[in-house]
Amino acid sequence: MHNSRMERPSDTLAQRAAALAERVTELAWAGDAAELSQVVAGSTDTALLDLASQIGTLANLVDAVAVRVSGEIAARSARDVAEPLARRLGERSAAMVVATAGHISPTRAADWCRTGQQLAPRSTLAGEPLPRLHPELEAALDGGRIGADAARIIVRTLEEIGAHTTPEQQASAECFLLSQADVLTLPQLARLGNALRDHWDPEGAAPREEALRAKSGLRMMPLGNGMVRYVIDAHPEADGWLKTAIQARTAPAREVRFIGEDDAPTDESLVDKRPLAQRRLDALVSIARDSIRLDDGDMSGTPVVLLVTMTQEALVTGIGTATIFGVDEPISAATARRLACDAKIIPVVLGGESQPLDLGQGRRLFSEAQRYAMAVRDGGCGWGTCNVPPSQCEAAHIESWDQAGRPHGPTDISNGLLFCKFHHRIFDNEGWAVRFEAGIPYLIPPPWVDPDQRPRRAGRLPGPPGG
Structure with missing residues (x-):
């Protein structure tokens, strides 16, 4: 009975909160500090890092209790209840009840209510x-393994695939998403949910794309102070064009630089x-x-390159999805085939394992085609949590060009990984390594970062489990 009680979220929450408070107290005594800011400093x-880990688990447990409480408030505020709780309290919705009682944002309260309703116990009409x-998701949430945001992403994904999968496939997808929630950031988990x-x-890609197009648009709102606010709701294709064009003109590599600039004193008058x-x-x-200025009355072409990836099957059949680099929401294969007919569009067809072909070797610098191939494979900076897009990354040699025994050695994509400038320096100078397994790159940290040197996935997200 005692073990069963300790597994309840409320008990686990109390236990974790007490452990965190005890740890802070220990640090305060050790440093003879009176205030929390002094303890932390x-x-x-x-x-x-230990405190950050404990805080994360504690926050997830708070989310678990909040989701359950909010879900119950939503159930008691339902329209079919004799005396809805929200109406009795003079609020328009259950979310406003939670927001007012908890002094939190209505958006957060609405998320808690929605997830709580989705995970609420079910019963027949007879009770x-x-x-x-x-069940696996509930256990992970109640145990503090994931928070409400991750739970919401996973529940939404499972609902979206529900009509197209068997119960066994749903259970497999649930376990797969939970395993990835341990190692992915929330934006990465959301993108993985879309892929699944x-x-x-x-x-369903084409109808979803049309629904987003119907919601898209640009609004111009004069502000009264002489400025005009532009509000753009861009569907995936529009986002791809806009983001690619703007990044082409704001990328750090486009700035004027001089040899040895990193080591020279900075002229403040030249800093942007x-x-x-x-x-x-x-x-x-x-x-x-x-x-x-350049429009001669004809349809003008775009001055930048747009990468669009799709599978061979999608290219042939026109059914399925494609991806514009830098845009999270996929587009339909039909739209990708139309884009591939335009000038300056680089269609990249992926093989069965979604890996681009190696496009050459024996050069000191990676070719443009090789950079495109690495962009497809890596998706941007290869450093786990870094979101820098391919256009702002450098192609790094995993084994240096002048490594002993390989004087010309290899400039091919199996010896390359995209890094932003910051992480390129970290990789070169701090003892990190890269290992490829089945064409997938993994970062190997130095012993001083992780004594076990456990591999950390780099590059693109894992694919969905087989059906």
């Missing part, structure tokens, strides 16, 4: 309990101090000016 790197829809949805429902948002706007304005 006086902590070692190891102690800070008999039904099997849980997502498209794997099971390839014919504009915020990123301002640089993006200036880039968009320059694109518009160039378009007007």
Whole structure:
């Protein structure tokens, strides 16, 4: 009985909170600090990381209790209840009840309510309990392994593939997503959920794309202070064009640089101090000016390259999805085939294992075609949690060009990985290594980062499990 009680989320939450408080107290006594800020400032790197880990688990447990409480408030506020709780409290919705009582944002409260309703116990009309829809997910949430955001992504994905999968396949997908939630960031998990949805429902891509197109648009709102606010809701294809064009004009590699600049004193008068948002706007304005200046009345081509990837099957049949690099939401195969007919579009057809072909070797610098192939494989900076797009990455040699015994050695994509400038330096100077397994790159940390040197996946996300 005691073990059963300790497994309840409320008990686990109390236990974790007490452990965190005890740890902070230990650090305070050790450093003779009176205030929390002093405790944190006086902590070692190891102690800070330990606290961060405990805080993450504690936050997930708070989410678990919040989801359950909010789901019950939503159930008691349902319209078919005799006296809905929200109405009795004078609130429009269960989410507003939670937001007001907990002093949190209505958006967060609505997320808790929605996830709580999706995970609430089910019963027949006679009141008999039904099997849980997502038992593994509930256990992971209640145990603090994942938070409400990850749970919401996984539940949404399982609902989207429900009509196209068997119960066994649903259970397999649930376990697969939970295993990836341990190693992926939330944006990566959301992209993986989209990939899983498209794997099971390839014919649904076109209707989903049309629904997004119907919601897209650009609004211009005069602000009264002389400025105009542009609000753009871009569907995936539009996002691809805009993002690629703007990044082409704001990428650090486009800035004027001089030999030895990294080691030379910085001339403050030459430093671009504009915020990123301002640089993006200036880039968009320059694109518009160039378009007007160069437009001869015909349809003007784009001055930048857009990478569109799709499988051989999707290319042949026109059914399924394709991806514009830098855009999370996939497009339909039909749209990709149309884009591939335009100038300056680089269609990249993937093989059975979604790996691009090696495009040559024996050069000191990677060719443009090889960089495209690595962009397809890596998806951007190969450093796990880095979101820098391919256009702002450098092609790094895993084994250096002048390595002993390989004086010309290999400039092919099996010896290359995309890194942003910052992580390229970390990789070259801090003892990291890369190992390929079945064509997939893994980062190997140095012993001082991880004594066990456990591989960390780099490059693109894993594919969905087989059907």
